[in-house]
Amino acid sequence: MKRLLAVTLGILTAIGGFVDIGDIVSTSEAGARFGLSHAWVLVVGVVGICVYAEMAGRVAAVSGRPVFDLVRERLGPRVALVNLVGSYLITVATLGAEIGGVALALQLLNGAPYLVWVPLVAVVLWLALWRVRFETLERVFGLAGLALIVVLVSAFSLRPAFGTVTHLTPPAGENWPTYWFFAIALFASAMTPYEVFFFSSGGVEEHWTPRDLNVSRVNVFVGFPLGGLLAFGFLATSATVFHPLGVRVDTLGQAVLPAGLAYGQIGLALAIVGVFAATFGAAMETSLSAGYTVAQYFGWAWGKMLRPRRATRFHLVVLVSILVAVAALLTTIDPIQLTEYMLIFSAIALPLTYLPILVVANDRGYLGNKVNGRFANVLGLVYLVIVVAAAVAAIPLMVMTGMGG
């Protein structure tokens, strides 16, 4: 049990990257429209985030410096500010989507319209961040999110056409630009920058030292592949149930339906509980990340390890971010669509986040003899190229396909 508890930071971080509300819907939509032909993207995404989260965790454990410290140090105040603005917009838009997502899950459970739930969810979220210990939050929501395993198990009992995993082409009626738009959207959300901000800051919150390098590694290599598998669950169930019928998926209700088909009410209930925990967990991850990045850019005291009075600026940013997210939701904007637009900002934020991590992970001034080996460097460089290529391709594809329309 103790070992399981030690990896909840990795699990929670990965849930925010792979099965937050935007991902649940867009992964399910990809499955419904393209079958299993995007499964490879999840593999590419898992490897990429593992490579960089491992570096970020190692730097945090050995030097005590979280990722946005490195961004500011290596890129200087101006370029780091550009990254800060891009990352912050992605993070807060996602936060809005998650608050909306928790409200949607509550709507599925009792029928009251989701906008009624939004203010309540926001208040509970803020109270949790204000009062509850970091480890407690991480454990409760990391573990509860594992209820989503029911979706993965459903995927196997519904017998998807696994043979089609190797069909890497759009099916009849779909075109290549849309195929690639979905591929890039799934990849960008797998590598979304708030994961490394949250993971490395979480390591500092848990007082990691060089002796915790293995804790960090286990978190990375258990958490993110697990997140990828949960995402695969949504892709595969949707591909099995909706793809043959030619049905489009664009709501949360549809995304959890296959679990009900496989295991009846219990399956459906577990899936909804899992969605609730995953989205609430992702809401915590994004609101804390918003505070972490701004505070670390300016050098302010931050974190839940300090009494709130000793980190007032950090808590102000967290509070304001939640309020901004709620205000955006109350304009009745579609929260899930909002996260898709954030792809534009990923084009700025991803390279400017991962380049400094890669450079510092090679710096003996920070890491002594724990610097990157050749393997980590080769993968790091390859992924830097992929990230830049995806970032450059994202915008024309968004325009060409009308956001995957």
Add this chain to the structure above:
Amino acid sequence: MTPERRPRVSDLLGRTAVGRDGRPLGRVVDLIAEDGADGPLITAAIVVRGPWGRLLGYEREEAGGPWLLETAAGLILRRNMTTVPWSALRLR
């Protein structure tokens, strides 16, 4: 009342260094300092020609790979970087 504003490092960084004949040598990107009795003492300025600003730290010895980045930074630095002793530093 605002106290008198003392000079800052950022007043030097980014400025153009000129040679004795007034010819521009490049922009000041960093300052080399030695530990003095009461605080570091600037001994020289690192001056770089061309558009390069911060060099991600590749001008230092502790910086290592990735090989590709290190080599690229090395090429740029070798061609464009000079140091100017503090006593000879003239800014424009």
Add this chain to the structure above:
Amino acid sequence: MLLAFDLLDRQIVDRDGTPVGKVDDLELDGPRVTALLTGQQALGPRLGGWLGRWVETSAARLDVDRLGPRRIPYDVVARIDSAVHLSVRLEILDPAPLERWLDDHAIGRIPGADDDA
């Protein structure tokens, strides 16, 4: 030591490891570094442009005594690695104006602000 690389933009922490600020600039007396400057009043001029001016003036508005950027004399710097470690505790330095204002008027007044998480 390289001043821009090894000092500027590094995190300053007190003797217990609590964040104090970033090294936003360095104060000089001729070729000698006399103090670290931290806070948005020091950061603004480095950002430049209208944004930099806004950062600087909005920070100056909170600084009622017009002390200028927070100044940390170089003799309290204990060592420099991935952060700049001070030999003193945060409490003996001038508090950051925004942090103090929020403590007195906003965040510090919310119930539970003084509790250990």
